[in-house]
Amino acid sequence: MADGQLYFEEVAVGASLPTLQKTPSNTLLFLYSAITWNPQRIHFDKDFTLSEGYKEIVVHGPLRGAFLSQLLTRWIGDAGVLKKLSYANRDIAYVNELLACKGTVTRTWIADDKGWVECDIWAENAQGDKLTLGSATVILPRKEV
Amino acid sequence: MAHASLITDEIRSWIGHETPPWTIEATRLDIRRFAVATDDLNPLYLDETYAQHSVHGSLIAPPLFYMAPLTDPVPETELRPDGLPYEGKFPIPPTPLPRLMDGGTEIEFFVPIRVGDTLIGRCKITDIYQKDGRTGPLIFVVRETRFTNQHGELVLVEKGASILR
Numbered sequence: 001m002a003d004g005q006l007y008f009e010e011v012a013v014g015a016s017l018p019t020l021q022k023t024p025s026n027t028l029l030f031l032y033s034a035i036t037w038n039p040q041r042i043h044f045d046k047d048f049t050l051s052e053g054y055k056e057i058v059v060h061g062p063l064r065g066a067f068l069s070q071l072l073t074r075w076i077g078d079a080g081v082l083k084k085l086s087y088a089n090r091d092i093a094y095v096n097e098l099l100a101c102k103g104t105v106t107r108t109w110i111a112d113d114k115g116w117v118e119c120d121i122w123a124e125n126a127q128g129d130k131l132t133l134g135s136a137t138v139i140l141p142r143k144e145v
Numbered sequence: 146m147a148h149a150s151l152i153t154d155e156i157r158s159w160i161g162h163e164t165p166p167w168t169i170e171a172t173r174l175d176i177r178r179f180a181v182a183t184d185d186l187n188p189l190y191l192d193e194t195y196a197q198h199s200v201h202g203s204l205i206a207p208p209l210f211y212m213a214p215l216t217d218p219v220p221e222t223e224l225r226p227d228g229l230p231y232e233g234k235f236p237i238p239p240t241p242l243p244r245l246m247d248g249g250t251e252i253e254f255f256v257p258i259r260v261g262d263t264l265i266g267r268c269k270i271t272d273i274y275q276k277d278g279r280t281g282p283l284i285f286v287v288r289e290t291r292f293t294n295q296h297g298e299l300v301l302v303e304k305g306a307s308i309l310r
Contacts, residue, residue, distance in 0.1 A: 022184060031182035035175070035213050039221075041228040052227070061247055062212050066183035069208045078189060078199045081254070082208050088249030 005077040008108070008115025008140040017103035017119065020071040024059050026095055032063050059093040064132045068121050071101040072136050079141045087121070087134030098126045103136070115140040148282040151241060152275050156284075159238040164268045169214050169292075171262040176206045179213045206258035211266070211292055211301065236270060240284050240309050248285060248306030255299045263295045271304075284309040 026044075033043050041048040042058045049057050065087050072082050093099055100123065107118040116139055123132040180190040185207050188195040196204040219230040237245065258264065272287040286307045292300040 024184075028182065028184060031178075035178045035182040037214065037218055039219075039224055039228040039230075045228075048227070062209065062250075063183060065212075065250060066185065066207065066209045070183070070185045070187075073185075073187060073208065078201070084251070084253050085208065086249065086251035089247060 005079050006075060006140060008110075008117070008142045009144075011105055011108055011115075011117050011140065013105050013108060015105045017071060017075050017105075017121070020067065020074065020101040022067050022099045022101065023097065024063065024093075024095060024099065026057060029057060029059065029063070029095055032060055036060070036062070054092065054094075056094040056096075059095060059099070061089045064089060064093060064099065064123055065134075067099060067101050067123060068132065068134055068136075071103060071121060072119070072138060075103075076138045076140060081139040082136065083116075083139055084137040085134065086136070087132055089132050091129065091131045093123070093125070093131050099123045099131070100125075106135075110142075113142070115142045148275070148277055150275055151282055151284060152273060156238045156240060156273060159236070159270050159286075160273055162236055162238075162270045164236055166265050166267045167217070169211060169264040169266065171206050171210065171258050171260060171264065173204065173260050175213060176204065176210060176260060179210050180207055183207060183209070201257060201259075204260040206260070206262075208252070208254060210258055211264060211303075235268060235286075235288055235305070235307060237286055237307055237309070238273070242282070242284055242309035244310050246308040246310065248287075248308040251304045252301055254301045256294070258294070258300060262300075264292045264300060265294075266290055266292050278310060280310060282310070 029043050043060055046057055068087055069085055103119045103121040105117055105119050109116050119136050121134045121136055122130045124130045176190055189205050190207055193204055225231055268288055268290040271289045274285050276283045288305055290303040294300050
């Protein structure tokens with residue numbers, strides 16, 4: 001993004017990524033169902049969703065993956081490269097509930113003249129329950145190269 | 146206690162099974178729609194002038210854009226009562242375990258998806274194995290999906306698992 005590039009030298013193991021807060025609304029879930037052509041009713045039909053035993057409309061699993069990808073791309077900036085992303089949804093996320101996407105740097109190294117960074121990433125609700133767990137590898141530009 | 150193996154020769158024969166390849170056109174409009182629908186308003190996806198002056202030189206798509214048009218639309222009359230198609234988007238062998246869970250997703254990216262790209266996706270079952278879960282046996286169906294672009298470049302590889310229980 002336009003607000004300054006992150007460089008490898010600015011990243012240290014243990015550092016936190018800037019938190020990305022999302023509270024997906026019914027409208028956003030509708031738009032995601034539409035662009036992914038997903039007719040599954042637990043994402044838009046509240047009566048049906050309650051009858052299936054859920055307490056509310058359910059957030060799409062891959063939308064939570066997209067939020068985590070945004071946590072990373074926003075942090076690494078235009079010249080950073082998202083190389084690997086993995087995530088698994090452990091618990092259900094509901095519409096209109098906070099999903100705080102967070103991350104911690106776990107490893108940094110230089111290979112092929114590039115700065116590589118590994119992170120643990122996750123999305124948690126307002127109670128701090130981690131609903132999605134994942135990890136990522138990114139490549140950052142180096143200042144002195 | 147270990148459960149008896151539920152993986153028959155018939156189920157094992159699904160390893161290596163490939164779906165027919167499918168095509169994704171990364172149009173400017175679909176990229177904009179995906180960016181808005183994921184609340185990711187990065188100018189690299191939306192602002193042509195900005196993207197042209199960036200390291201990418203042109204508009205690109207969000208990393209997970211390839212998930213947008215993953216399946217062909219199924220007519221409403223062919224959907225189950227819960228709205229899902231009778232046939233899932235990934236091939237699953239018939240097993241005695243009725244419930245299907247998502248076992249996670251791992252993606253490795255090679256080159257960005259650019260506006261105007263035509264991607265070809267190919268999905269293959271790479272492994273099927275059984276584990277003992279707290280509630281009984283679990284069957285893991287592991288798949289790999291590879292996307293290439295119109296230049297023949299590998300764009301990304303997605304590994305995913307479906308868990309039957």
